Amino acid sequence: MNAKKLIEENNRKRERLTPENEAYYSDLLIYIRLQFSLSEQKSEEVLMELLDHLLDGQQAGKTAKDIFGDDPRGFADEMIEHLPKEKKREFIPFIGGIIGNILGWVLIIRGVLFLVLSPFTDVDTMVHPISVMVIALIIAAFVIFTIVFIFKMVERSLFKEKRKTRRETMIAGFIGAAGMAAVLLLVKFLPESGPSFDFSWWASFLVGSVILFAMYVSKKVKGV
Structure with missing residues (x-):
């Protein structure tokens, strides 16, 4: 699935999040997407994986903080370090x-x-x-x-x-x-x-x- 399709799918799936989880995840999403030195394709794939993981946890009664921790910026920075940077966004x-x-x-x-x-x-x-x-x-x-x-x-x-x-x-x-x-x-x-x-x-x-x-x-x- 290309980046455009992943973004569309992400938009649809985010509607299933609770307000608290949506606010937490949206900050992660915006923060990662603002890193223009990263591969857009890989970034969207990781964001989709995080969203699927969050939706599964939400069904089990967990919040985004329970799953990803109380330091979302630190968590996002850690994810960014492992994302490829050779294919820069346009x-x-x-x-x-x-x-x-x-x-x-x-x-x-x-x-x-x-x-x-x-x-x-x-x-x-x-x-x-x-x-x-x-x-x-x-x-x-x-x-x-x-x-x-x-x-x-x-x-x-x-x-x-x-x-x-x-x-x-x-x-x-x-x-x-x-x-x-x-x-x-x-x-x-x-x-x-x-x-x-x-x-x-x-x-x-x-x-x-x-x-x-x-x-x-x-x-x-x-x-x-």
Whole structure:
């Protein structure tokens, strides 16, 4: 059974857990899945074995703490040490997919805005490739930083009796807003340099649509 099927089966089986056992197991699951250096296939196989073991114990009247112990983080770290790391998850394609979606929507929105505004005002459709590449790198760095920060914050919040969910959500929102504001300021004051070419509204809309369609087809081919 491949990783995708294992995840689907895991989701179905978890519904049979008691609330207490589900909370314990879900923390284990998230913690292990956040280790992107591990083999996804092997990780999902181990998670399924743990879930089956927990379901068997639950039928016998045992809790997750009875089966796996009072130190779930330590137990998870021990499991991680024995999981193979040679087949790394596709973290770069994951980030690339997010950036591709952002780029596609930005180009489509740009095309629509230019189409709507052009009858009423002069619209500058000239594009400077060098400046665009610099802006793209800045946005990519911001996206990567934000994703890594959120993953680390989620990881730190696991295995706690009392979670400060509201506080963590506010911190994540503040970091995201502050980062986006910084990116917009950099974009605003970044000087335009190098050669330029005309990139009309329809070309922008077309390229954005092609990017999003390519991302959609890629997901379907991979079975995501």
